Amino acid sequence: MVWAFSWSRHGPLGPEQDFIALDRRDRRSQWYLLAALLGGAVVGFVGAGLSGAAPSWLMAVYDPYLIMVLAVVVGAGAAGFGWALLNGCMAAFGALVGQITAGAAIHHDAPFSGLGSAPGGLVAGLTIIAVLGPLSYGATRCDRIGGVCYGFATGLLLSMAAEEMLFLTEEWPYALATSAVLGIGFLLLFRRRLADRLFGVAIGLAYSVGYGMVLQSL
Numbered sequence: 001m002v003w004a005f006s007w008s009r010h011g012p013l014g015p016e017q018d019f020i021a022l023d024r025r026d027r028r029s030q031w032y033l034l035a036a037l038l039g040g041a042v043v044g045f046v047g048a049g050l051s052g053a054a055p056s057w058l059m060a061v062y063d064p065y066l067i068m069v070l071a072v073v074v075g076a077g078a079a080g081f082g083w084a085l086l087n088g089c090m091a092a093f094g095a096l097v098g099q100i101t102a103g104a105a106i107h108h109d110a111p112f113s114g115l116g117s118a119p120g121g122l123v124a125g126l127t128i129i130a131v132l133g134p135l136s137y138g139a140t141r142c143d144r145i146g147g148v149c150y151g152f153a154t155g156l157l158l159s160m161a162a163e164e165m166l167f168l169t170e171e172w173p174y175a176l177a178t179s180a181v182l183g184i185g186f187l188l189l190f191r192r193r194l195a196d197r198l199f200g201v202a203i204g205l206a207y208s209v210g211y212g213m214v215l216q217s218l
Contacts, residue, residue: 029079036074036087036133040094041101043067048102060171061178064160067095067129069182072153075133076140076190088133092126128156139190144199150190151203154183158208166215 047063054062071091078084135156138149157179164172183204191197 025079028077029083032074032077032079032083032087033090036070036090037094039070039074040067040091040096040129041098042094043070044095044098045102046098047095048099049106052107056171057174060164060174064125064129065157065175065178065182067091068132068157068160071129071132072136072186075136078133078137081134081137084133084137085130086133088130091133092129095129096122096126128160132156136190139186139200142192142196147191147196147199148203150186150200152207154186154200154204155207155211157183157186158204159211162208162212162215166212 043066047059047066050062051059071088074087074091075084078087132153135149135153139146139153141149161172161175161179163169164175187197187200191200
């Protein structure tokens with residue numbers, strides 16, 4: 001190491017600089033972790049509080065896409081794969097706590113009543129939110145692995161509208177439009193080259209179509 005043979009203890013290279021950089025990285029990871037937990041709790045609380053009072057089109061846009069956006073943000077900004085997975089899990093846990101709190105405090109519901117609006121129920125919804133963290137971190141890569149991660153992240157977004165489309169609910173146009181807008185936004189954010197964008201879109205569409213076919217066969 002160069003700094004081991006340097007006379008300067010406060011120059012551009014040195015153990016102090018390495019320690020400072022590591023400390024900043026750890027602090028940043030901790031702030032992202034806290035933001036994931038608190039942000040998830042706020043999103044879950046507000047969403048559960050608005051349910052039944054807000055228009056159906058607003059809830060179709062809000063739930064579950066806002067918490068998914070939060071998982072993407074804290075996952076993409078993570079310092080590593082493990083931190084991204086932890087951030088996604090904390091966002092999912094925060095959303096669960098927020099929904100339980102709002103249900104008990106505002107609607108006087110029993111715990112876990114009305115949870116799990118995502119296709120597959122509560123467990124599937126929380127798993128999707130948690131998985132979006134590491135997928136978003138992987139999507140920041142500029143290689144094919146990044147394209148695959150982006151494709152699966154977009155596929156998860158589109159799959160949230162699959163159930164509404166299959167059963168032709170009143171909310172399916174809003175859910176589909178929201179997932180499409182978010183997918184395009186993530187495409188412009190994570191993919192720079194046209195070939196990478198087409199590759200990611202192909203994977204996302206293939207996953208969402210396959211997911212819809214599985215739902216239809218059940």
